[in-house]
Amino acid sequence: MQPQAAKNGLYPVQSPFQLPISLCQPMFTIIENVSLRAYNSFHMDVKSRYYAEVKSTEDVHEAIESGKLAKFGENGHLILGGGSNILFTRDYDGLVLRVSNKGIESHFEEHDTVFVTASAGENWHGFVTWCVDHGYGGLENLSLIPGNVGSCPIQNIGAYGVEVKDCFHSLEAIDLKTGEVRVFSKEECRFDYRDSIFKQELKGKYIIWSVTFKLNRNAQVQIEYGAIKQELSDLEIDYPGISDVSQAVINIRHSKLPDPEKLGNAGSFFKNPVVDLKFAGKLKESFPNLVSYPANGDKVKLAAGWLIEQCGWKGFRDGYVGVHESQALILVNYGNAKGSELLTLAHKIQNSVYDRFGVKLEMEVNII
Ligand code: FAD
Ligand code: EPU
Numbered sequence: 001m002q003p004q005a006a007k008n009g010l011y012p013v014q015s016p017f018q019l020p021i022s023l024c025q026p027m028f029t030i031i032e033n034v035s036l037r038a039y040n041s042f043h044m045d046v047k048s049r050y051y052a053e054v055k056s057t058e059d060v061h062e063a064i065e066s067g068k069l070a071k072f073g074e075n076g077h078l079i080l081g082g083g084s085n086i087l088f089t090r091d092y093d094g095l096v097l098r099v100s101n102k103g104i105e106s107h108f109e110e111h112d113t114v115f116v117t118a119s120a121g122e123n124w125h126g127f128v129t130w131c132v133d134h135g136y137g138g139l140e141n142l143s144l145i146p147g148n149v150g151s152c153p154i155q156n157i158g159a160y161g162v163e164v165k166d167c168f169h170s171l172e173a174i175d176l177k178t179g180e181v182r183v184f185s186k187e188e189c190r191f192d193y194r195d196s197i198f199k200q201e202l203k204g205k206y207i208i209w210s211v212t213f214k215l216n217r218n219a220q221v222q223i224e225y226g227a228i229k230q231e232l233s234d235l236e237i238d239y240p241g242i243s244d245v246s247q248a249v250i251n252i253r254h255s256k257l258p259d260p261e262k263l264g265n266a267g268s269f270f271k272n273p274v275v276d277l278k279f280a281g282k283l284k285e286s287f288p289n290l291v292s293y294p295a296n297g298d299k300v301k302l303a304a305g306w307l308i309e310q311c312g313w314k315g316f317r318d319g320y321v322g323v324h325e326s327q328a329l330i331l332v333n334y335g336n337a338k339g340s341e342l343l344t345l346a347h348k349i350q351n352s353v354y355d356r357f358g359v360k361l362e363m364e365v366n367i368i
Contacts, residue, residue, distance in 0.1 A: 033048075039083045089339035113215070124151075142158070146260060153198060173208045194271050256327060258327075291305075
C-alpha cells in the first residue's frame with residue numbers, strides 16, 4: 001500500500017492503516033484515580049480522576065467517537081507530554097491524555113537539507129541525539145531540554161541562542177472535537193519568545209501528533225552564546241561540529257540546572273520580561289547593573305533571574321518550597337511541597353519584583 005501523502009507533501013510518520021493487525025497497540029482504556037507524581041517534573045503528588053495513554057491515531061479517534069472526551073468538556077481534559085512545564089496545584093477532576101506515540105523518520109532530502117518527522121511522544125533529548133548521531137544539524141543547541149517532541153512547538157522551546165522555530169517545518173495535529181488531522185505551517189504556529197498559537201487561542205484544542213523539522217547535513221554551528229564559546233574553549237575544541245556543540249550544551253546544563261530527578265522543578269518558572277527600550281533605559285539609570293539584551297523591534301529583554309536575585313529570593317527556602325540557590329529563575333520542590341505552596345511563592349516573587357522594578361513577571365510554567 002502506498003503511504004498516504006500529507007497535505008504538506010511529506011509523509012506521515014505513523015499511519016496506523018499500514019500496520020498489520022497483529023502489530024496494533026492494545027485497546028485504548030481509561031483508568032481512574034491515577035497518581036500523576038511520576039508524570040510531572042515537580043513531582044506533585046496529585047491524582048487524575050481519569051487517565052489514558054494515546055499511542056495511535058486510532059486511540060485518539062476512539063476517545064473522541066466514544067464521547068469520552070466530550071463528557072469531560074473543553075476544559076475537562078489535559079494533554080500531557082513529559083510533564084516538565086506543568087505545576088499541578090490540585091487533583092485533576094477530568095481526563096489526562098498522555099501522548100505516547102513513537103517513531104522518527106527522515107523522509108526527504110534535497111542537497112544538504114533533510115526533513116525529519118518525529119512523533120509527539122518521542123523524548124526530546126533522545127530525538128536531538130538521534131539527529132546529532134545522523135549528522136543532521138540545527139537542534140544541537142537544544143540538547144537536554146526535558147520533555148517530549150510534541151510539546152516543543154507549544155512554547156517554542158529555546159536555549160543557547162536557538163529556538164525550535166529556527167528548524168521547524170510543519171506539524172500535524174488532531175482536532176479534539178472533530179478528529180480531523182490538520183497540518184500547521186511555521187507561519188500558522190505564530191511562534192514568538194516562549195509562545196505560539198497553541199498557548200493562545202488554540203490552547204487545549206488540538207493534540208500535536210508529529211513535528212517535521214528542516215535540518216542540514218552541513219550545518220553552520222551556532223556558538224555565539226558566551227557560555228558555549230567558553231565551554232568549547234575549556235574542552236580545547238577549535239573547530240566544533242554539531243556533536244561538540246551538543247556535548248558543550250550538555251555540560252553547561254549539567255553544571256547550571258538542577259536535575260528534576262533529584263530536585264523537583266520545571267526549569268525557568270517565569271519568562272524573561274520583554275519591555276520597551278525607553279522603559280529599560282530609565283530602569284538602567286536607577287539600576288546600572290541591570291542585565292538586559294536587545295530583543296525584536298524597540299524592545300529589550302530583561303534577565304528575570306537578576307531581578308529576582310536583587311529582591312533577595314535566590315536560595316530562599318520555606319519548608320519544602322524554595323528558589324534554587326544558583327539560578328533564581330527556578331523554583332524547586334525540596335520534597336513534599338504542594339503545588340499551591342509553590343504558586344503562593346511565585347506570587348510573592350512577582351509582587352516583590354513589581355514593587356521594586358515596576359516589571360511584571362509572566363509565568364512560563366502551565367498552572368493546573
Ligand atoms: P508538558 O509539561 O507535558 O506540557 C506542557 C504544555 O504543553 C501543557 O500545556 C500541555 O497540555 C501541552 N502539551 C504537551 N504535549 C502536547 C501535545 N502533544 N499536543 C498538545 N499540547 C501538548 N524550556 C525551554 O524552552 N528551554 C529550556 O532551556 C528549558 N530548560 C528546562 C530545564 C529543566 C530542568 C526543566 C525541568 C524544564 C525546562 N524547560 C525548558 C521547560 C520544558 O522542558 C519545556 O517547556 C518542554 O517543551 C515541556 O515538554 P513536556 O513534554 O514536558 O510538556
Ligand atoms: N542571572 C542572575 N541571577 C540568577 C540567574 C541569572 O543575575 O540567579 C542573570 C545573569 O546575569 C545571567 C543572566 O541572568 O548571565 C542569564 O541567565 P542564564 O544564562 O542562566 O539564562 P536565563 O535567562 O536565566 C534562559 C532561559 C532558559 C535557557 C537559558 C539558556 C527563559 C525564561 N529561560 O534562562 O530556559 O535554558 O536562557 O539559553 O528564557 C526554561 O525556559 O525553562 C529554561 C531553562
